[in-house]
Amino acid sequence: MQKKWLVLFSFLAMAFTFVSIARSDESHLESLRKQFPYGLLGDDHGLLNVKDLARNATIGDEEPFSAKSNAYPYWQCLPVKDIALRCENTGYDEDEKSTLAILAVVAIGKERDQEYLSRRAFSLSRCRAFQSDWKRLSAGESYACFSGPFSSYGTNDFGKQTTYWAFDKFKTQKGCSSYFADECNLRQGK
Amino acid sequence: MAKNKKLSEAKIHPWRLCPSGQHAVRTHPLNVPPSKRSPVGSVTTRHFHCAHNPSGKDKMEPVEMEEIAEQYFLKVKNKPCATSLKFKNGTKYDNLIAGWTRYWNDVLKPKDLLKPNLIKALIASESGFDALLLADKKNQNSARGLMQITNKSRKILANEAGELREHFVSASRKELNDPNANICAGVRWLFRKRDMATGKLGRQATWEEAVAEYKGIRNDLVKGRKRAKELIDRFEGYLGDLEACKKNG
Numbered sequence: 001m002q003k004k005w006l007v008l009f010s011f012l013a014m015a016f017t018f019v020s021i022a023r024s025d026e027s028h029l030e031s032l033r034k035q036f037p038y039g040l041l042g043d044d045h046g047l048l049n050v051k052d053l054a055r056n057a058t059i060g061d062e063e064p065f066s067a068k069s070n071a072y073p074y075w076q077c078l079p080v081k082d083i084a085l086r087c088e089n090t091g092y093d094e095d096e097k098s099t100l101a102i103l104a105v106v107a108i109g110k111e112r113d114q115e116y117l118s119r120r121a122f123s124l125s126r127c128r129a130f131q132s133d134w135k136r137l138s139a140g141e142s143y144a145c146f147s148g149p150f151s152s153y154g155t156n157d158f159g160k161q162t163t164y165w166a167f168d169k170f171k172t173q174k175g176c177s178s179y180f181a182d183e184c185n186l187r188q189g190k
Numbered sequence: 191m192a193k194n195k196k197l198s199e200a201k202i203h204p205w206r207l208c209p210s211g212q213h214a215v216r217t218h219p220l221n222v223p224p225s226k227r228s229p230v231g232s233v234t235t236r237h238f239h240c241a242h243n244p245s246g247k248d249k250m251e252p253v254e255m256e257e258i259a260e261q262y263f264l265k266v267k268n269k270p271c272a273t274s275l276k277f278k279n280g281t282k283y284d285n286l287i288a289g290w291t292r293y294w295n296d297v298l299k300p301k302d303l304l305k306p307n308l309i310k311a312l313i314a315s316e317s318g319f320d321a322l323l324l325a326d327k328k329n330q331n332s333a334r335g336l337m338q339i340t341n342k343s344r345k346i347l348a349n350e351a352g353e354l355r356e357h358f359v360s361a362s363r364k365e366l367n368d369p370n371a372n373i374c375a376g377v378r379w380l381f382r383k384r385d386m387a388t389g390k391l392g393r394q395a396t397w398e399e400a401v402a403e404y405k406g407i408r409n410d411l412v413k414g415r416k417r418a419k420e421l422i423d424r425f426e427g428y429l430g431d432l433e434a435c436k437k438n439g
Binding site for chain 1 (some may be wrong): 421
């Protein structure tokens, strides 16, 4: 009899914990959306905080996402297993005296891919450093969040529908890596 | 002798403070070493003056950039479209963009004038009008400011290695955090990139080809690579919005 009560109590405790976590996740997301209703596309899987969204609101006018929203950076979180970070070699630059590359984060989707591209070609060695960051910060992770303004709807080299974004930064549970300095170490007011 | 003196006092542009071949030095304190008269030395004031450039060629420095912007830019008529492009600081630098576009057009005299809208679109695509952006904190040589000027570009603009023929721009890395200096240098750099594209193409490059060269993607564009096209399309999108604004307003 006592054993039955113990089993019932354990079950109720587990159920209560599960509901609490679910409610806490909802309240985390609700809280983000309440303060920045447009800044996050989809679920953040607990990876983002208010500072992340607040920073983007200092860059562009907050507005619901549309094909005309090419200033305000949006966050979206994607499954790590579908993502690759590539450095597309653009050749040697005589002025920079180094080989340059376009950074391309490619997230494969069922019908549409997402690509985050650097704003210009920059040193291949730095692009490789981003690849190292990605390997380190995404290892063992389920989701990664990306921030950047929308660029265009298009198709990739294989003719697949692709949404293009400008790359600002990515974030996982393990940390953050950004194109511009200090964008992962957000201070109050920035 | 008098005619030679007059020629040597000629300025590159009426806005300049100093004659060609000289640069402005701002008023600054000067330490006078100890002497019999003043055994402990003293500090005096060296007033604003023009100093000769060792190369004898034209050089623009931040002190002149400040004065020029302050005195002349409000009156420049050909401004970029006064739309923010939905950036928080999207209209903040319109006067500087107008002024430096006008200045470098006057000095370098391209057949097809550079338009201020193009510079504004380039800034939108490079930095979203955030003046303090540095591309890589671990590398202070990386691109910085509104027009994302690299340290290598900065050195070439100052003619440290003799790669630029004329009309140098001298500014430190820190000075390039200033929007005024950054846009002055950035526009000059775009002219440089157009010259380079022209040399490679064997014909006069367009300003859009200059932007592609500026972004390091012109070769990829020629090869028809999608990602390079996306980068230039992003810039073209901003430019289109600015050009449409002018037509409508």
